[in-house]
Structure formats: C-alpha cells, structure tokens
Amino acid sequence: MFFTLTLQAQFQINGIVNDSKNKPLPFATITTSDNANTITDVDGKFILSSKVKINSFTVSYVGFQTKIITVSDHKKFYQVSLKQKTDDLKEVIVSNENPALAILRKVITNKNNNNPQKKLNSFEYKTYNKLIVTANPDSIMGRVDSSAAYKDLKKKRINIDSSDYKFKEVITKQHLFQTEKVSQYQFGNKKLKETILGTKMAGFKQPVYEIIAFNLQSISIYDPKYELFETKYNNPVSDDALKDYNYKLLDTVAIKGRNTFMIYFKNKERRKAAGLEGVLYIDQENFAIAKAVMRIKGVLDISGIHEFEYVPEEKIWFADNTTFKIVKGKNDDDIKILGETIQFEGDAEDAFTTRKKTASDFTYVLSESNNFDIHYNTASPIKDPSHYIEIKDDASTKSEDFWNEYRKENLDIKSQRTYQLLDSISIKKRIEKRLGLGRKIINGYIPLGPVDLDLKKVISYNNYEGFRLGLGGITNDRFSKYFRIEGYGAYGTKDGNFKYNLGSGVLLDKKTNTWLNGSYTDDVREIASTVFAVDKRVFKIYDPRPINISTFYHYISWKTGLQTKIIPKTEAVFELARTYVEPKFDYIFNLNGQSYSNYVMTTAMASVVWAPFSDFMQTPTGRSETEKRFPRFTFQFTQSLPNILDNDFTFSKIDFKTEYEKKYLDGQKTSLLLQGGYAMGDVPITHLYNTMPNNLNKETIIQRITFSGRNSFETMFFNEFFSSEYLFFQIKHGFNRVKILKKVRPSLVLVTRMAWGNMEKPEQHAGPAYKTLNKGFFESGLELNKIYKGFGLGGFYRYGPNQLPEFEDNIAVKISYVLDLGL
Template sequence: MKLFCLLTLFFTLTIQAQFQINGIVTDSNNKPLPFATITTSDNHNTITDVDGKFTLNYLVKANHFLVSYIGFQSRTIEILDQKKFYSISLSQKTDDLKEVIISNENPALTIIKKVIANKDKNNPQKKLSSFQYKSYNKLIVTANPDSIDGRIDSSAAYKDFDKKRINIDSSDYKFKEIISKQHLFQTEKISQYQFGNHKLKETILGTKMAGFKQPIYEVIAFNLQSISIYGVKYELFETKYENPISNGAPSSYNYKLLDTVNIKGRDTYMIYFKNKQKRKSSGLEGVLYIDQENFAVAKAVMRIKGVLDISGIHEFEYVPSEKLWFQSNTTFKIVKGKNDDDIKILGGTIQFDGDVEDNFEPRKKSASDFTYLLSESNNFDIHYNTNEPIKNPALYIEIKDDASKKPEAFWNEYRKESLDLKSQKTYQLLDSISIKKRIENRLGLGRKIINGYVPIGPVDLDLKKIISFNNYEGFRLGLGGITNDRFSKNFRIEGYSAYGTKDGEFKYSLGTGVLLDKNTNTWVNGYYTDDVREIASTFFAVDKRVFKIYDPRPINISTFYKYTGWRANVQSKIVPKTEAVLELARTYVQPEFDYLFNYNGKLYSNYIMTTAMVSIVWAPFSDFMQTPTGRTESDKRFPRFTFQYTQSLPNVLENDFTFGKIDFKTEYEKNYLNGQKTSLLLQGGYAMGDVPLTHLYNTMPNNLTKETIIQRITFAGRNSFETMFFNEFFSSQYIFFQIKHGFDRIRILKKVRPSLVLVTRMAWGNMENPEQHVGPEYKTLDKGFFESGIELNKIYKGFGLGGFYRYGPNQLLKFEDNIAVKISYVLDLGL
C-alpha cells in the first residue's frame, strides 16, 4: 500500500527553477570517469556518477570548481554565466598516487577490512548507550525546467525547407511553464529520533503534505533509505542490499581506492565499491569516505542504476568529545533510468529508452523523463548518552495527533532555511487543485477499492459479496457493506445478504461494533449470522481480509454445513507487535451432506456449539506505526506466527459436545536481490475431545473427482493441494508444510514474460475416534501426502498455467490420476 501511494504520487502528479550546471568527466580516450570529485570554490563537494556525469547546484559565491580523480591531473574549471553543460577531460598522471599499502593485497580491501573490524567502535547505535536528535525532512517531486525543450506551438504539423513533415506538441511547453512556478509534489516533516535499549524510534512532531489536509501515512512511513550506514543490510527504496561494510561484504564487492579527500578537517580515503556480479543492475555501488585515523565512515554515496536510477547520500559531522562521526544529513534521489520496455503502473504507462542499438532511433523525450524525486533530511539538536526513557519503544514510528495541524510559526522555527517562493506556491496551488479535483477523496477511494470496498455516502459497499460461485449454492448473488467515518468514527454497522441460485436459500449477517480505544484499535463487536461454510475448513480470526476479483478454490466446493448463531468479540492491538481477538459464540450447525455424528451412542444430524476462542498473530520482526487513526504494520517482516485456541463450554447455552482445538501457522518470506523469492508455510491443528467432522480438518484439497486430466482442469488455489480430491482425507490432527520458490520473470517474447514458481507441499495427519463419523467415506493422512509442481504465472494478461504431481504412499495406481493441471490468474497492478 505504501508503494502504491508513493509511486502514484511520483509518476502521476504532473505539475523555482533550480539553477544547475551539468557535465561529464572523461579521460583522454573519452571514457567516463566514475566518482570523480567535484569541489566548488566555496568548498561544496559532489562526485560524478557511474557514467562520469554530474549535476552541480549553481551557487552565487561559486565562480569555479575543481575536478580531481586518482591517477589523473586535476583541473580547475571556470563557471560561465550562460554555460550549462561542461565536458571535462582529465589527463593521466605520469606518477602514481602515493598509497598507504599495508600488505600486498588491494589497499582498498585492506582499508575496508579495518572498517569492518572497527564497526562497533564507530557505529553510534553500538558505541552510545542512547542518543536523541531532531530532524527536518523535505521531499519534493519536481523537474529542472532548463532541461526541458518547451517549444511553444499547438499540436500542429508543418513542413521545413527540406519538405519534411514535423509534428510539434505543446505539452512540453506547458509542463515547463508549470514546473518553473511550482513543484509537482511536496511534503515536510519534523521528527524526533530516540535511541535506547538497542531500539530506535521516530516520533513525528509535525507533517505537512501539499494538496492533503490529512497526510498519507503510508507515504510518511515509506523507507527511502537506511537511517544507519552500519546495518548488515542497506536499504534503498524499500529494497535491501548487502551492506558494503558488512562482515561478508568482501566476498560480494570489489573495492578500489580512488583518492584522498579532506572532510570536516579530517583526512579520508575515498573508496569505490561495486557488486561483483556482472549482470546489469546487479546490486549496490557507490563511494565510501573512510576516516584515515579511526576507519569510520565520514560520508557515503550509495546507488542503484536500473529501471530507476536511485541514490542515497549520508553525510556526517565529527564529534570530538565522543570521538565519533554522527550523521548530520541524508539525501535521497530517484530519477527514471533506462529499460527496453515501457512499464505500466496503475493503468498508466511510463516510457523508458533502451540501450541504443544500430538502426535504432530513440524516441523523443517527454516532459516526464525529466521528473525526479528528492528527499533531504537535516539533523539538529543532537544529545548523546541522555538515557531518557522512550515512550512506547515497540513502535517504530509514532505520529502525534496534532502533527498535521501545526501553525506556520512551528515550521519557521525548525526549517533550516525559509521556503522559497516556488515551494510556497506549491502548497497554495496544490491545495487548491486538490480541492478542485478532489484528489484526496479519489486517493481514499483507490485505497478502499484495493481492499474490496466502494464508498457510497456513509456506507462502504463490499465488492466480495456481490457475486461468487460454488458447486453447492451455484451463483451466490448478494449485497453487503460496512459504515464508514462519514457515519461515525466510533461506531459501525455491517452486514450482508445473499441468495444461492442452486440451493435456493437466502443467507444474511448483521453486526455492529463500538470503538473503545483508538490508539490500540480496540473494538467490541457483536454479530448474528445465518449462512453456510465449507466443512472441515480452518479460519484464523486474526487473518487479514484479502480481496480478490475472484476466489478460485471455492468454485469447486460442494460440501457445506449451515450455521446459525451469534458471536461477540473484542479485537485489539494493545500488546506490542500483535493483534488479538477474544470471542464468545453460540452456533446451531446443520450438515448439508450425508453425515451423522455418533456421540455416546446417540446420532446427531444437527447440534449446538457454545465456544470461547482466542486468536493472536505475532510479528516480532515487523515495524509498527502509530497514527492519529490507529496502529498499523508499516513494514511487514518475517517470520510471523499465528495461534488460535477454541474451547467448547459444557452446559452453557445448550452446548452439545465437549472439545478443544489448537491451530497455528508460521509464515516466512525471503526476497532476493536478483528478483527471486522463497516462501515457507508451516501450519497445523490438533482437535481434542468430541468434535464433529464439520469442524475437523481437510488440509485444503482442490481437485475434482473426474476421469480425465482435461475434465479436472480448474483454477489453482494459493496454498491448497492441487492433486488431492475434495473430501478425500479428513484429520483430527494434522501438520502441513509448503515451500515455494519463485524465479525472476523469463522473457520469451516482448509481451510474454512468465514467472516460474516451484512448489512442494506435504502433510501428515491422524483421525481419532473414526467410529464417531457416520456417512462419508474418507482416508487418513497417517503415511503422509506429497505433491510438487511447476507454475508459469502471468504468461499473458495475468493468466498462467501450472502442473502438479502426486507421489508417495498415497499415490494413485493410474499415472494420469496423479497429475493435475491448473489455471492461475494474477492481477498485476504494476507494483
């Protein structure tokens, strides 16, 4: 959701010129010199990128700049008023740089090893017991108007002297006119960072977002770059890379000593690093400035160049009293990179130039090619070893209730410098545009649609309830919804009604809830329901609602039970990094298939269950954000654990049976830098006592009982056994394990790029007291069930194909009966 919001803003908002000079540094053979040092006459530093290119802010005081590179003669370049681009060629020195060589190995690698060995002495989060500071951040999406052609004309055509037909579009001119007056997007925030007990917390004191009265919290929580330079992983644009100074980094990176540079009065080594992989966009690269005395990082430039060109810069101040470099400024910039395909994001197309080949004419750049995102943070009011207690340390981010309501005096107090006229106009114009075009409302609408709702006045219509299909009800037609904030922020009503065209029955549910505590999202709810449910299925009360345009597995289900009753629960996030539901329910159950439950010699065709249940999900490694509207998981990490316990209540409200159920699952996902992904799922259940078949376990089968493979072709489920037939196995105890490994998309044709996924599933189970279940024939999983398969997802327009094979003790006699072919569909939003 955070990525959805930020990319939407970055690529779809099309609205002080920043005077700059640009250039390229090359050698005598016209080959670019990456990471050459550019130093202005007023002592500002920058470096060239991997292509030797640089951008330098045009400062009034600066009249020249110095270009230096290891092994080359330095050059001083005069800044001319009208000149915007400088092509600079450096001549190679006849003498080598005097390097400090400690051994016969690469001197840069020797220095990096000393950096790694001294990390704990130089890392503020290791050396200091605590610290705190304030930070001012400004993020803009803008463009340099001087880079845009901006020819003025209508979308007309004319012929030049050579009778060539030329089409001219005025869109560039309009874009340049807009971008000269304002930014496309702008946001500011003032934060207080506190570190103690090995935890870092950000409290946002003030936040301001152009065009929005209520800030988009997902954008605020978006992690553009790592706060610390010393972590095992370094993060850029919510993608983690191996840190070039991690313990294992020397095996993954090449290092080169470029130069020696003075920073803040201290001598530093300038070391270039690059991932050893040869493939394009293989990983992180950049420059580290290493203090020659204590081998601390005095400055860092991190970069990824691919479809997006992303860079993160960390600057530090040396603190003599602590003998420590402490971070003072960070800069993050993202511009469009190069790719040979256009990219679709939320229905819009972004064009990129590919690598130029023979007889290939690049397209004319559009205005959006010059758009970039820039985020700058300045730290101040820094205190060391304060030992001040941190309130709610389990929270990673906390946004104060009045953060978006701060007066202008507050911002003037904390801004490093006053807003220029262009930034002031950005707030004024975007606020008026937002009101006129109802941008804030439309973004809120998009957020709700992604979650499966459409707001109609004070009610959000539930898209999941409109239509579905299964083999028992046929087409299930319905209407449902829940009241929203326009109705009340502290009270809600929800419900639905549905009709099955095959079973000819109406179903309905009605519920209400009252908010007890906004900060912990604590609600008390009550429901009454008359509906049907798949037999022996497992539902975790804390599982997040997942909206799908279609839910494939239920299409094939034909065995249900009817349930009627009420339930009351309390749901809360009061315990850090958890969400819990405590529920009391009374349900009348009637199996809608040939089944009787034998309990103490009496056969039950229907029964009453009165139960108490507690369900909790624990995400110990995730980051959580407290906003004025409640607590949310800002960064979902793995593993995460879900536990649920259900206990019947004997002699309470006519309860018929005494039993207990324990259910659990553990999820883990790992994303690799090369686009691959591994996911693991371990799930199990244990039913104790007298439990009817309706409430036992079927381990998610998804195969039809048909003669041929073609007849059994259906849609694949997410975590279901594709070769296991419906109602083939039942268990009172089971354990299920699944491993999936997805590879990066394979290019077959330009528009055919399937994603290859390897899947293996296995389960073991047992059935206690099988004599209690009268009617259906079934098998048990004592010897285990095994299947493996290959999925080719997103072959074309989101559709894919998969094949699965059943093997092991429960393999069937006919080879073809062990094979299942399934269709998959993945809705691709371009994220």
C-alpha cells in the same frame, strides 16, 4: 542527472570529467577554493553549487594529474580532461596488497567503536525532511510540435503536440509533488524510534501515511543490510562484504577538517544479483565513515548520500545530512512509484523504435534531510518503543510558525506555489475522496453515503448453493467513527435458502484499534475448513476454490468478541460463540451411544497473529504495519464450554501457521508456509481438518481443469482425506518474469506441498467415506503465471504413498489468474 542538487544555490556549474581517451572518470573529486566539494557520478558528470561566487575549482583523480579550472562568468558547462601520471599515492599504501582492502578490513574491525548505535547508550535528535517530485525546466525543449497526415497526396489533418511546452510551463512555476516533515529520533535499549511532530503534504489535508512511512534509505550507514528504496543490499562494510564487492582507493580528501581515504566500491561482476556501488570516505585516524555515496543504476537510477559531522567529545562521526534521489534509468516498461505519484514511461515499444522524450525523462524525486538539536547519552525514556514510527495527533495541523522554526531555509516562491496550486487542484478534482474510494475498492467495498457496500457479497457460485446472490455492507466514518453496523443477505438459486448476518461494533480505544463486537449469523460453511479469525480480509474478483465445493454445514451463531492491537506487534481476536450446526450431507456423529445429526457448540476462542520482526506505525487513526517482515506466526485456540447454553460436546482445538518469505535482488522470491492443527476431545467432522483439497472427482484430466487455489492441494480430491490432527508444509520459489513479447512476460513458480495427518476416533463419524494422512500426501508442480493479461497455467503431479494407480489421475492442470493492481 547528478548525485547532488541544491535548489536554493545562487551559483551553479555543470561539467564532465574524462581521461585523454575521452572515457568518463567516475567519482573524481571536485573542490572549490572555499573547500566545498562534490564528486562525479558513474558517467563522469558533476554539478557544483554554492551560495558564493565560484571563481575556480580543482579536479583530482587517483593516477591522474590534478587540474585547476578557472570559471568564466558566462560559462556554465565545463568539459575537463585529465592526463594520466605514472606515480601513485605512495603515502596511502599500507601493505603489499590492494590498499583499499586493507583499509576496509580496519573499517569492519572498528565498526562497533564508530557506530553511534553501538558506541552510545542513547541519543536523540530532530530532523527536517523535504521531498519533492520535480524536473529541471532548462532540460526541456518546450516546443510545440506538429505533424501532418496525408491521404492520396492530399493533406488530411494536422496534429499539434504541445505536451512539452505545457509541461515546461507547469514545472517552471511549481513542483509536481511536495511534502515536508519534522521528526524526533530517539535511540535507547538498542531501539530507534521516529516520532513525527509535523507533516505537510501538497494536495492533502490529511497526509497519506503510507508515503510518510516509505523507507527511502537506511538511517544507519553501518547496518549489515543497507536499504535503498525499500530494497536491501549487503552493506559494503558488513562483516562478509569483501566477498561481494571490489574496492579501489581513489584519493585522499579532507572532510570537515579531517583527512579521509576515498574508496570506490562495486559489486563483483561474477555475482548476478544487482548490487550497490559508490564511494566511502574513511577517516584516516579511526577508520570511521565520514561520508558515503550509495548508488543503484538500473531501470531507475537511485542514489543516497550520507554526510556526517565529527563530534570530538564522543570521538564519532554523527549523521548530519542525507540526500536521496531517483531519476529514470533504462527501462522498457512503465514504472510507477510512491503510490503512482510519479510514473516513468518505458523507453520504446520495440528494439527498432526510438521514442520521443516525454515528461518522465526529465522528472526526478529528491529527498533531503537535515539533522539538528542533537543530544548524546540522554536519559529520556522512549514512550512505546515497539512503534517504529509514531505520528502525533496534531502533526498535520501545524501552523506556519512551526514550519518556519524548523525549515533550514524559507520556502522559495516555487515551493509556496506548489502548496497553493496542488491544494486547489486537489479540492477541484476531489483527489482525497478519489484516493479514499480507490482504497475501499481495493479492499472490496464501494462507499454509498454512510455505508460501504461489500463487493464480495454480490455474487458467487458453489456446487451446493448454485449462484449465491446477495447484498451486504458496513457503515463508515460518515455514519460514526466510534460505532458501526454491518450485515448481509444472500440467496442460493440451487438450495433455495436465504442466509443473512447482522452485527455491530463499538470502538473502545482508537490508538490500539480495539473494538467490542457482536453478531448473529444464519449461513452455510464448507466442512472441515480452517479459518483464522485474525487473517486479513482478502478481496478477489473471483474466488475459484469454492466453485467446486459441494459439502457444507448450516449454522446459526451468536457471537460477541474483542478485536485489538493492544499487545505490541500483534493483532488479536477474543470471541465467545454459541452455534447451532446442521450438516447438509449424509452424516451422523456418534458419542456415548447417542447419534447426532445436528448439535450445539458453545465455544471460547483466542486468535493472535504475531509479527516480531515487522515495523509498526502509530497514526492518529490507529496502528498499522509499515513493513511486513518474516517469519510471522499465527496461533488460535478454541475451547468448548461444557454445560453452558446447551453445549453438546467437550473438546479443544489448537491451530497455528508460520509464514516466511525472502525476496532476492534479481527478482526471485522464496516463500514457505508451515501450518497445522490438533483437535482433542469429541469433535464432529464438520469442525475437523480437510487439508485444503482442490481437485474434482472427474474421469479425465480435461474435465478436472479448474482455477488453482493459493495454498491448496491441486491433486487432492474433495472429501478424500479428513484428519483430527495434521501438519502441512509448502515451499514456493518464483523466478523473475521472462520477457517473450512486449505483453507476454510469464513468471515461473516451482511448488512442492506435503501433509501428514491422523484421525483419532474414526468410529465416531458415520456417513462419508474418507482416507487418512498417516503415510503423508505429496505433490509438486510448476506454475507459469501471468502469461497474458494476468492468466497463467499450472501443472501438478501427485506422488508418494497416496499416489493413485492410474497415471493420469495423479495429474492436475489448473488455470491461474493474478490481478496486478500495482500495490
């Protein structure tokens, strides 16, 4: 597989360039007589395509003698061997040091003068993009294999394998997947926005927006972090790039009539993290990037090519074409990408097995973009610049006249058949409906006609209710796109009580996902638990922590509220509620000489999650977060409303949390969580803070073994601490999975948690015995997750001022389970 491939080319030759010792020469320059050029990949291979007949081509490489190869009519593959020469390119030596380093320093120094997003106040252009998943049929043998099985030297049966033959038949007629889009890019006030004018996806009437928003490669070649297939690498022209990369001057090449230095770069071997390698073509006059080839070679072979056009009026190189390609590398495990549109199978089950090549060995992803209608220093305002991507409401319904206007070339027969065949297959196999079903199941719903049944409500267990059996759901778009009804009913086998909820909502604005909601609930809840109204619904096949909880309060609540994303980069919930509360444990709240065993709370609440660094996409169905970046912040304020609807208490509560996550190129990940709360006024213990305990009050370690929580103290006993104000901090560092056996690949996670708290009015709370967190609580441990089939094991140790006298009481052993859905 090679860096570039032009499917529409009429003339094409392949080859490989080696030295005299038969060692491949990466990034050698291949030039035709009409000045078309390409370069060899890291294995010395090349493919050269042209719409005119190729009579000859020139192969050059720094330090080697240039060779001119004559093309024969019936020869498609050329093996070129270059002889080394003693003299180098003296004309490009700019100092006594490595000339490539001197050139790169000038590139870095002049970045702001050459980067369009720094030099220009504004610009706009349109882009046509086509992405295909396909294979080259000429690479596939296409034969029918047979094998015989014998028993006692007698032929038992014959196995026929025609998969290669069938795959070649399919790929000769069509691509495996295909999508097109036309976008308008606008830059102004240091922000870049993409507006998708038209989109077309084979097999789908409504496009899959997640694939459209998938970031294959950076738009700007000058970004400090260059992104390739949603992984960020230090850019070889970033301010600190020289510490990460080695550089080598390969050649001087003319690009668009201007002389350039051809510089090879590769991450330094001393750095363990994977890095980019490739070639930069640097303009010899202004030290701007005139062309760039960026590549990662690993379990997937990924390459991105940026081509530019020189604009004399603005004295800059502006993006012209980009190409992105993925082919299979060397991987032992199956890899699924683009929402499982494409799967690369593992190479072998063990080190001694040679696997027969399958379709995935020949399959590749190719995305090509062409820019046009470019305007510089425009005065056009950008509408809603906080949206990184906006998809027009009619983008998926464009006519063929629209596509013929913007396509660089008319679709060939193979691409036309791809739309026809995949559309018919999609209808026949109900692919869109099955995709919608899969999305709902992942979120915990099963659609039944106009209602989505809630899987979370079917069965659960806790120490107060026993087995909680129920049924719940919410209406879907088949019922109405603008109105919804939801509810549930549940029965506890231990407490013998029935609980239920009934609610409804009206859509006020589709683009901002604004809903006006109302509900009535009669249920129970864990005491002193913190719930952020804006937290996303998380579906778990099991939720281990509630199993161990025995202290609940019964509540009857009326609520009305507004749910919206109208503020850029936020999601907010505003709510008014009247709640009757009855603790289901021995508890009295004392206030001004009066004792309360039950009470009424009328409150107003505002909850907001703010993701200032994330990218958001505006689609015809609403606004969504396309790239989750950190840090992100959640704030929640609750205020009681005195003398309204029989409210008993006056108080305020402030809750917040900050999340941060950093992923490393070698597979490691660090995550931080800072969370806190402050309750002011007269607040009963049911609505204070317990700082997330998850340890049983049992005598031995073995008896205390349960499932671990996500962000809970595994060594803190239930109801051990209560606070009216607290601060919680957690740090986790996960290492890359270690392969022990084919199906045993555990991942080690180091965990440290700590919390501080205080109880301001302890005299108000009569009933449970508890301690405070004035001196802090500390625990550390390690998790060995996904040891086998998602199951893992963790161990935690409690230390510090609240350490217990008996050593074994400070230890907690927990079982973990991670369900990997490949998302």
